[in-house]
Amino acid sequence: MSDRREFRDLASPAEAREILAGLDLAPDPERVPLAEARDRVLAERIDAELDVPGFDRASMDGYAVRAADTFGADEADPTTLSLAGAVHAGEEPAVAVESGTAVEVSTGAVMPEGADAVVVVERTTEVDGGDAVEVRTAVAPGDSVMLAGADIAAGARALGPGTPLTAREIGLLSALGVDEVPVRGTPTVGIVSTGDELVRPGDSLDSGAGEIYDVNSYTLAAAVAEAGGDPVLYPHAGDDYAEMERLLHEAADECDLVLSSGSTSASAVDVIYRVIEDRGELLLHGVAVKPGKPMLVGTVGESAYVGLPGYPISALTIFRVFVAPLVREAAGREEPSTATVTGEMAVTERYAEGRQRFMPVGLVEDGDGALLVYPVDKGSGATTTLVDADGTVTVPADTDYIAEGEAVEVDLFSPDVRPPTLLGVGEDDPTLSELLDTVDRPRYLPLGTVEGVRRLAAGTPDLAVVAGPSDPPENAVELGGWDRDWGLVVAPDADVDSLAALVDRDYRFVNRDTGSGLRRSFDDALDALATERDTDRTALSDAVDGYDLTTKAHESPARKVLGGRADAGLALRSTAEKLGLEYVSLGSQRVRVLANPNRTEKPGVRAFERALDGL
Known part of the structure; x- marks a missing residue:
């Protein structure tokens, strides 16, 4: 009779989690057709390559x-x-x-x-x-x-890396014409069940001989899929230890993680030790938990290995507590949650249309971790509402308003929905897009400097990004910023070499909306030119054909010039260089990041500040 080989000292749950966290289950990224992208996770940022809508x-x-x-x-x-x-x-x-x-x-x-x-x-x-x-x-x-690009403009940040792809994101990608999506790979998990008494469901069962149906294989396969993995069922090994060894080797060659269940008897452990010592390392045998004490953790070749108890409830409990988080992390999945949450309204929302309303809302946590709810409504024609909102609040027909601070129940779009780690509002900018890529699950609403300042003053977002002349809210904390060169993008056949030339000659111009920092600096430049000419700005703006033709994203004017629909547009130097357009600099503009004074210690804000410091 062989001595049972096991660790004499049971690991604590914390130690077990630490050992498991050291296993690498993450497969390489891949590209999949849009039709197969549901429930996958983006591996890299996707920017809009066209305006939506593509025409006025x-x-x-x-x-x-x-x-x-x-x-x-x-x-x-x-x-x-x-x-x-x-x-x-x-x-x-x-x-x-x-x-x-x-x-x-x-x-x-x-x-x-x-x-x-x-x-x-x-x-x-x-x-x-x-x-x-x-x-x-x-x-x-x-x-x-x-206007073209009013929903989402070419060059805008559409979805960031790590975004789970649900029906909402698929809708936005469809609107952008994306047919192939870069996603994180799905970890493959091999499942091997042992025990002579086990019979696969569907086969004949001899209860008199002590046979029972194999519960673990299908239960664990469903749990793996629920966590975001790709389960692979291997044939039942029984107590044939040569066959068990062969299956463990095969599964290790083909999968990122191998799970066995019912493999904790002395003889079975000897087989597992032999396989692991031949091709890997046994890291843990036994955890101080109930149920699930006899858990095994190790590596077999390039694959991670976890041995689960044989009893179904014990196997499933250990999987959910210890293993499922690893599969979710490798697949880019979030922890599951309920489909309904309760939070407080961040602002007062008025409503007097006399109809029941399903109000799209977003979620954000304040500095103390309390859940705040804010309305999200860009109009029924905007597909970006799909990803800017987390759920809906049902507003009865006889409701005139929902007061700030009032408790509301939010029906989430998915049980997987989580509040963003960072909520920002304000100016759009290419440098900002790169900074946001460094933060896990940020949400940014590019509503312009004016709206960013207004919402930060109301206390809703974690931070506001502002540019051009603006007065920050009282007590706002400035985290830093960067400078950007701004001016005019010019069509090749347009003789525009200065702001004066735009005013004096008959060229078609595309402006930015009045809430943007670029527009505010442009108007200041017009004021300066008006003073120089001893006139007023209105006279000069009236002379610019298209002054009132405004767009809401930083690349939109340049895209119109590129498409031959305008002679000049208000834009950044970086946009002109990206699109290969001629450019006339009108100045340098400071972009500032202002934080909500009560949110400076939020992990998302601190992560963004670290990225900002690295510029």
Whole structure:
């Protein structure tokens, strides 16, 4: 009779976790078709390669017009415009809007050339037998129009490394035209069950001979898959130790991790010792836990090995407590959670539409770890709402508002949803995208400097990224920043070599939105030029064709210039270099990172600050 070989001193649970954490189960990254990407985890950042939508489109049924033609129109004194034709969704416009004319458009239609706004159909009446339309309201440029890139713009950071791919992210990737996705590899886990008494489900069972169905193989396979691994079932070894040794070698050659169950008898342990000593190392035998004391941990060749107890409840308990976290980490999966959480509203949200509402919301933890809930609503046409929100709050029809601090229940989109480790709001910038890549599970809302300052003052995000002239909220903590060169990207055939040339010559310009730091610095430059010329900024901005044509992302103006839709645009030097466009520098702008004073010790904030210090 052989002596049973085991560690005499049982390891503590902490020691067992430390030993297990030293095992390497992570396979190499791979690329998979988009149709097979669900439940996988991104291995690298994906930036938008095109604008979504890819064209300026009508967001309401109505009439495409030149906004200037509607100025002064109201119910008492409507404006009549000639109808030049119609454009429906999915067709290329065959007509253009000239001064004094309008074109009928349906929701989603491409905006015809010359139009810069849509008058909703409810504020119009067709007259003269359908040859003209009476407009009973004034509109401004951009009204009821979704500009190209308004959902997500080419060059913007779409999804970061480590992002789990659910139906929401698949929707965004589809909108971006991505057909192949870089994902983390799935760890393969070989499962070997032992014991002469075991019979695989589906085979005949002789209870009189003490046979029982093999519960562990399928249970562990399901648990492995649930944790994000790829289970591989090997034939039942029984108590044939030569066959057990062969299967362990085979599984070790083919898998990242090998699990055996029921292999803790003296004779079976001798076989496992022999295999491990021949091709690896036994690191642990026995843990001071109940159930699951006789756990084995080691390596076989390049593969990790864990021996689990034979009793199903013990095997599953040990797997979930000790092994599942390793599989999840290798697969890039998060710890599971319930599908409903309770948090406090970070801001007051008003609602008075008289209908039940499923309000998209995001989650963020404050400095004390309490869960805060904030509304996320970029409009029903925006696919990015899918990934900016974590779940929904059901708002009853008779609710006028939900107060700041009020407890709300959030129905999560998935039980796997977790609050981001870092929530930032503010300016978009290519350097910022690189910094965010260094943080685990960040969320960043590129809403511009003005909105970043406003939301930081309200206490919702962990940090705000601001650029250009701006007044930080009181008590905001400045973590650091960087400088960026800004100016004009210029088409090859456009003779724009200065801001003065843009003002004085007849060129088409694309601006940034008023909330962005670039726009604020551009307006300051116009102010300086106006002072030099002894005039006012309005006179100069009126002279710039397209001054009011604004975009929401830092690459958007340059993309329009690159596509031949403009002669010049407000942009960064880095964008011009990336896209190979000519560039006129107008100055250097400081980008500052301002932290919520109550969140400076959050791990995500500290990780971002470390990355910032490394610039």
